[in-house]
Amino acid sequence: MLEHLIPVLAGTLGAATPLIFAGLGELVAERTGVINLGVEGMMLIGAIAGFAAAADSGGGALAGLPAGAVAGMLAALVFAVLSLSMAANQAACGLALTIFGVGLSAFIGQHYVSFSLPGLQPLDIPGLVDIPVIGRILFHQDPVTYLGLITFVIVWWVLRKTRLGLLLKAVGEAPDAAHAIGYPVIAIRYGATLFGGAMAGIAGAYLSTVYTPLWVQNMVAGRGWIAIALVVFATWNPTRLLLGAWLFGGVTILQFHAQGLGIALPVQFLAALPYLATVVVLVLISRDKRLLQLNLPASLGKPWMP
Amino acid sequence: MPLLEPRSTPSAQMRLLSPLIAIGLTLAVGSVLFLALGKNPVEAFTVFFVQPLSSGNGWSELMVKAGPLILIAQGLAIGFRARIYNIGAEGQLIVGALAGGGVAIALDGVDAWWVLPLMVVAGAIGGALWGAVPALLKTRFNAEETLTTLMLTYIASFTLSYMVNGPWRDPEGMNFPQSIMFGDPALFSPWFEGMRVNASILIAAVASIAFWIFTSRSFLAYQLTVGGLAPAAARYAGFSAQRTVWVSLVLSGLTAGIAGVGEVAGPVGQLNLNISPGYGFAAIIVAYLGRLNAVGIVLAGLLMALLYLGGEAAQVALQLPAAITGLFQGMLLFFLLGTDVFVDYRLKPRPKPAYA
Numbered sequence A: 001m002l003e004h005l006i007p008v009l010a011g012t013l014g015a016a017t018p019l020i021f022a023g024l025g026e027l028v029a030e031r032t033g034v035i036n037l038g039v040e041g042m043m044l045i046g047a048i049a050g051f052a053a054a055a056d057s058g059g060g061a062l063a064g065l066p067a068g069a070v071a072g073m074l075a076a077l078v079f080a081v082l083s084l085s086m087a088a089n090q091a092a093c094g095l096a097l098t099i100f101g102v103g104l105s106a107f108i109g110q111h112y113v114s115f116s117l118p119g120l121q122p123l124d125i126p127g128l129v130d131i132p133v134i135g136r137i138l139f140h141q142d143p144v145t146y147l148g149l150i151t152f153v154i155v156w157w158v159l160r161k162t163r164l165g166l167l168l169k170a171v172g173e174a175p176d177a178a179h180a181i182g183y184p185v186i187a188i189r190y191g192a193t194l195f196g197g198a199m200a201g202i203a204g205a206y207l208s209t210v211y212t213p214l215w216v217q218n219m220v221a222g223r224g225w226i227a228i229a230l231v232v233f234a235t236w237n238p239t240r241l242l243l244g245a246w247l248f249g250g251v252t253i254l255q256f257h258a259q260g261l262g263i264a265l266p267v268q269f270l271a272a273l274p275y276l277a278t279v280v281v282l283v284l285i286s287r288d289k290r291l292l293q294l295n296l297p298a299s300l301g302k303p304w305m306p
Numbered sequence B: 001m002p003l004l005e006p007r008s009t010p011s012a013q014m015r016l017l018s019p020l021i022a023i024g025l026t027l028a029v030g031s032v033l034f035l036a037l038g039k040n041p042v043e044a045f046t047v048f049f050v051q052p053l054s055s056g057n058g059w060s061e062l063m064v065k066a067g068p069l070i071l072i073a074q075g076l077a078i079g080f081r082a083r084i085y086n087i088g089a090e091g092q093l094i095v096g097a098l099a100g101g102g103v104a105i106a107l108d109g110v111d112a113w114w115v116l117p118l119m120v121v122a123g124a125i126g127g128a129l130w131g132a133v134p135a136l137l138k139t140r141f142n143a144e145e146t147l148t149t150l151m152l153t154y155i156a157s158f159t160l161s162y163m164v165n166g167p168w169r170d171p172e173g174m175n176f177p178q179s180i181m182f183g184d185p186a187l188f189s190p191w192f193e194g195m196r197v198n199a200s201i202l203i204a205a206v207a208s209i210a211f212w213i214f215t216s217r218s219f220l221a222y223q224l225t226v227g228g229l230a231p232a233a234a235r236y237a238g239f240s241a242q243r244t245v246w247v248s249l250v251l252s253g254l255t256a257g258i259a260g261v262g263e264v265a266g267p268v269g270q271l272n273l274n275i276s277p278g279y280g281f282a283a284i285i286v287a288y289l290g291r292l293n294a295v296g297i298v299l300a301g302l303l304m305a306l307l308y309l310g311g312e313a314a315q316v317a318l319q320l321p322a323a324i325t326g327l328f329q330g331m332l333l334f335f336l337l338g339t340d341v342f343v344d345y346r347l348k349p350r351p352k353p354a355y356a
Helices: A002-031 A039-057 A061-085 A090-112 A134-138 A143-161 A163-173 A175-181 A185-211 A223-233 A238-257 A267-286 A289-295 B012-036 B041-053 B056-081 B089-106 B115-141 B145-165 B200-217 B219-229 B231-236 B241-264 B279-289 B294-318 B324-344
Strands: B004-006 B345-347
Touching (some): A002 A039, A002 A134, A002 A143, A002 A163, A002 A185, A002 A223, A039 A061, A039 A185, A061 B324, A090 B279, A090 B324, A143 A185, A143 A238, A163 A175, A185 A223, A223 B145, A267 A289, A267 B145, B012 B041, B012 B294, B012 B324, B041 B294, B056 B089, B056 B200, B056 B219, B089 B115, B089 B145, B089 B241, B089 B279, B115 B145, B115 B241, B200 B219, B200 B241, B200 B294, B219 B231, B219 B241, B231 B241, B241 B279, B279 B294, B324 B345
Antiparallel strands (some): B004 B345
């Protein structure tokens, strides 16, 4: 059993990486009061930009990830101009961004359908990788997976311990008060939204250049939406988001190891499991209205103009 | 320094002009895109918007594609008026197609007039039930319908994949993931030889009239709209928020389910993995572009159908990827949201210097 379980747990971390990046980005944006339903679209744009950069430059994932981040940020900029500067409905703008991202990535992706990339070799952490069992699970991962965990620590620290974190949260809880004290509410929301875009772009580029290094149309396959659901599940708390991402990473990876684990279910059922789990998790967390009200950034989704 | 200021009353003029400006902007950016791809924009737009309509078959195809788009968008618009965002019409379409297709497969060989109506009813029920799930989750457990409707779309498409790979796979289909071809009693028969347009377009037409009457005449539709525009006022007046959720999601599921039957009993003729080219998502744009108004949706549906046809034509005539349709759809929605801002806001006049 153990020899089957180690690859499952190790794979869980990789499968969780795009959810960690995209989820943390969305979490920061939502903490400032901006709900961006365009995560799926930004991830797709990041995925194709990252893939194109990696393939055309020959630089592989190292070129792909920054390109994905920039592309995701540009996509988020369009959303921000519409929903922050022009106060358009955030839900509709996010949806538009997703529809646009699906179309744009499919359009550009036509040129790259038959390409494949080398991917990234796992990076062993010297010393730690030799710890029995744990070492092969935690310390034999691709570098981006470690980067995701570092990003988590930084986001946790900034939100929890710094003045910047306090400012982000203040803008999300009480934009009028923050404005009255003299903080640039719109600028801060722009920053958080663009950060969300960059994170989603990296998540997408990770999928297309590292996780499955080839281009497939619509390859993000709903992970952007799952990331949004994870933020709700996490009640806007980064640590719970990390745990949620691992949980979903595990559910996602299950279909590839089902046979080894002796699970005899139709492959489509296992493939549908992450989406089913998202619904279940949303129901479980949302039914406690008080818990949500307590943690929900007070101005979430409400257009604000000075 | 904000450039916009709120209007004292929303501009009715701008509400009608906004879609036209958005279409204009999309065409303008489209021209630049065509130039960048080394195509002559005039020629490209001829291929996109004129060529598809220069033959009888082109008009037939326009109806084939506009039918489901209009039907789904009419249902979605009811919910959107009430700010209930069902973005899973694609899933409700798939479940409707599965329910209707299941009837066709079970009754294969039965030659009776009632097979097709039964399929439509089954599809309507299937779609409505798939819409009822997020309604239940929203009203009982407070779960966001945007996320649940979309997740249910993925679940529906895996269910479809399972059915056509497993229980309902055509034993003589060379292992392709598809069901048997439906028999004539389970198909809408084409009106004209060699063209695909059929009676299912009438369902969209009847639905459009019904929704027009419903939205302009019924008290229930008025309650839904008030619930969307002013939730507090709706509560004060005693309009039920729960009922709004149920009516919105079940109605839009129902129309999407019927559209699904229209596809499998029409142009597709069986269950397979390509029963919808994203009609459920494109219908969201149709609903907004049509101003959530029954008449507007008919016009917007025709335009969106033309965009699909143009994309297919451009693939053949200009060697452009068919995905260009999706790109135009996304751009159109973006521009529409941008121009819609000017319904409620206007550009702030530059402040005059005090001592000029």
